[in-house]
Amino acid sequence: MATAILTIDLDAIAANWRALDRASASGVQTAAVVKADAYGLGVAPVVRRLAEAGARRFFVAAAEEGVAVRRALGPGPQINILSGHMTGDAPLIRDHDLTPMLNSLDQVTRHLETLPGHAFGIQLDTGMNRLGMEEAEWEAAAPFVLEASPVLLMSHLACADDPDHGLNEVQLANFRAMTDGTEVPRSLAATGGILLGPNYHFDLTRPGIGLYGGRPYEGAAPVVRLSLPVIQTRSVAAGEAVGYSCAWVADKPALIATVQGGYADGIIRSLSGRATLWAGDVPCPLVGRVSMDLITVDVSHLDEVPEALDLIGPHQSVDRLADVAGTIGYELLTRMAPRLNRVLLGAK
């Protein structure tokens, strides 16, 4: 097998969902955010496992993603679309029973005209300035929107991963001011918001990254392991260079392992010359450039070169690797490429 192996622990995803579910009061429902192919891990097996664990509501970014969730789960669970109701979405929303979170007066009009009586929610902008109706727009729309019985009023926090950030409380106050007294179910918290405490939970929480083992949920069970097979090893003499642009030169004789896995697999190029791989418990430095399919690793200090080296695993979480790359775990996960050989643990 010459492709890198991405092991995805579906039982760990289910355990993380249950733990985040327990983090809020018993009357609070816990949804699951599975946009971007379940953060790159494969939406069908992930939603089936989460449904088995008890999840009944799912959030995706676009209607097309919602169709994939419906196909995997069949009728029953509610599938919410964060981008709302875009031009041309009506057939998908109707035929696959999707629930758009409407973001503007335009979307409200489109939805009520094309699919009268079809379930919808409303997304409000409480300070992130990204998606949703702002206060003035909501004030104008609220009377007839509430008349049409939305299933959810939601908003999203911009800085929930930083509990001390002042915007959290500002957004909370804005959300209350815009929704108090409506008697419509409400949702404000993603993973970070759940960790901010019960004031932020309302009726429904929407964890994404925490399910997949990422920050800011430090207590998460690890979900992914990325193992790269060693294709060959070679001895290089002091002064010899390795890889494109001769970016690394041996300062003493070295043993270099060439392993399968490169930027086309999601191992981004900014890891060049910086990342560490693991031979079991022993760290081995990545040397030279990350190329499309391959990386090179200094294994001079190993007694025996193993069949594969771990880039993500027990010694290096996806977030720690993201720190090295100068990015966040979300980005590394969603870049995991289709050609990786995916091994699922705990599939239902």
Ligand SMILES: *Cc1c(COP(=O)(O)O)cnc(C)c1O
């Ligand atoms: C992505 C997203 C979430 C999930 O956020 P995490 O930080 O991954 O938990 C929840 N709500 C909205 C609106 C989102 O865009």
